[in-house]
Amino acid sequence: MARVAVGQLTSTASMAHNLAQCRLLIKKASQAGAKALFLPEASDYIAGSGEETVRLVKPVHESEFVLGLREEARREKLSIHVGVHEPGFDTQRVKNTVLWIDDRGEIAHRYQKIHLFDVDIKNGPVLKESNSVERGAEIVPPFDTPVGKVGSAICFDLRFPEISLALKRLGADIITFPSAFTVPTGRAHWEVLLRARAIETQCYVIAAAQVGRHNDKRVSYGHSMIVDPWGAVVASLGATSEEPEIATAEIDHDLLRKVRMEMPLRRRMYVLPHTRLIYTSVLTSV
Numbered sequence: 001m002a003r004v005a006v007g008q009l010t011s012t013a014s015m016a017h018n019l020a021q022c023r024l025l026i027k028k029a030s031q032a033g034a035k036a037l038f039l040p041e042a043s044d045y046i047a048g049s050g051e052e053t054v055r056l057v058k059p060v061h062e063s064e065f066v067l068g069l070r071e072e073a074r075r076e077k078l079s080i081h082v083g084v085h086e087p088g089f090d091t092q093r094v095k096n097t098v099l100w101i102d103d104r105g106e107i108a109h110r111y112q113k114i115h116l117f118d119v120d121i122k123n124g125p126v127l128k129e130s131n132s133v134e135r136g137a138e139i140v141p142p143f144d145t146p147v148g149k150v151g152s153a154i155c156f157d158l159r160f161p162e163i164s165l166a167l168k169r170l171g172a173d174i175i176t177f178p179s180a181f182t183v184p185t186g187r188a189h190w191e192v193l194l195r196a197r198a199i200e201t202q203c204y205v206i207a208a209a210q211v212g213r214h215n216d217k218r219v220s221y222g223h224s225m226i227v228d229p230w231g232a233v234v235a236s237l238g239a240t241s242e243e244p245e246i247a248t249a250e251i252d253h254d255l256l257r258k259v260r261m262e263m264p265l266r267r268r269m270y271v272l273p274h275t276r277l278i279y280t281s282v283l284t285s286v
C-alpha cells in the first residue's frame, strides 16, 4: 500500500501565486502521509490568450515555479507529478508537458501532450490549443516510482483510449490525466471517461484537475479524482474551492493483481464468425 494525493487549484497567469498555492498542496499531501502528489495540467500558469501562454514560458532551470517545487519535493521527501509549459522547438509555440519530480527534487521523467484541444462547439468552448502549443509525438513508457509504475497522459489525451491501452501494455499500474477540462465537456464526459479508462486498462487512474475561474475567459470543471482498477471512484474533489485542496487514496497492488487475475483482459483472441478470420487483440501489437 502506498498513499497518493491529488491536488486541485485555480492557476492564474501569476507563477508566484500558483507556486504559493502548490506549496500549500504539498504541505497538505505531506501531512496526510502521501508518498506522491499529482497536480493538474498547466499548474505553472493559465494565461488569458495563446500569445500570453507563449510569452510567459520559461525553461525548467529558470522557472521559479519548477525550482520551487523541486525544493519542496526534496524537503518533504515527496514525489510530485505536475503539468507545466516548456519552451517549444521554435519561439511560436510551447510544449504542454508533465514532469515527474522525484523525492530528491530531480526531474526524472517528462511527457509531452500528444493530443491538442482544438474544438469549436456551438454554445460551448472554442479553443485552438495547437495555435500556441507544439504537439508531442511519443508515448513515454511507464516509469518506476515509490507508488507504482506511472504512465503519463494529459487532459484531452483522455479521449484517445489507445494511449491508455499502450501504457497498460507497457506495464503501468497508474495512468494519469492532469487536466484543465472545460465546464460543459467536463459535466458531460469527465467521470465516465476516467472510469472507462480505469476499467478497460485495469489500472488506477489519477486525474488532478484545475478548478474554477482562471481569468475572464476560462473556467475549469474541477472534480479531481482517483479511480481504482475496478472502476470505483476512491477519492474526489468538488467543483469549487476557496483554497487549494487535496484528496488521498491508497494504491493497493494486491487489488491490481486481483482484478487482473479474476478477469484477464490481456491477449484475448477475437473470432469474427462472418469472416472466419481470427484476430489477436490489437493490443498485442502495441
Ligand SMILES: O=C(O)CNC(=O)[C@H](CS)NC(=O)CCC(=O)C(=O)O
Residues within 6 Å of the ligand: 041, 042, 045, 046, 047, 053, 096, 116, 117, 127, 129, 155, 156, 159, 180, 181, 182, 185, 186
Ligand atoms: O492552456 C493551457 O495553458 C492549459 N491547457 C489546457 O487547458 C488544455 C488545452 S486548452 N485543455 C484541455 O485540453 C481541455 C480538454 C477538455 O476540456 C475536453 O477534452 O473536453
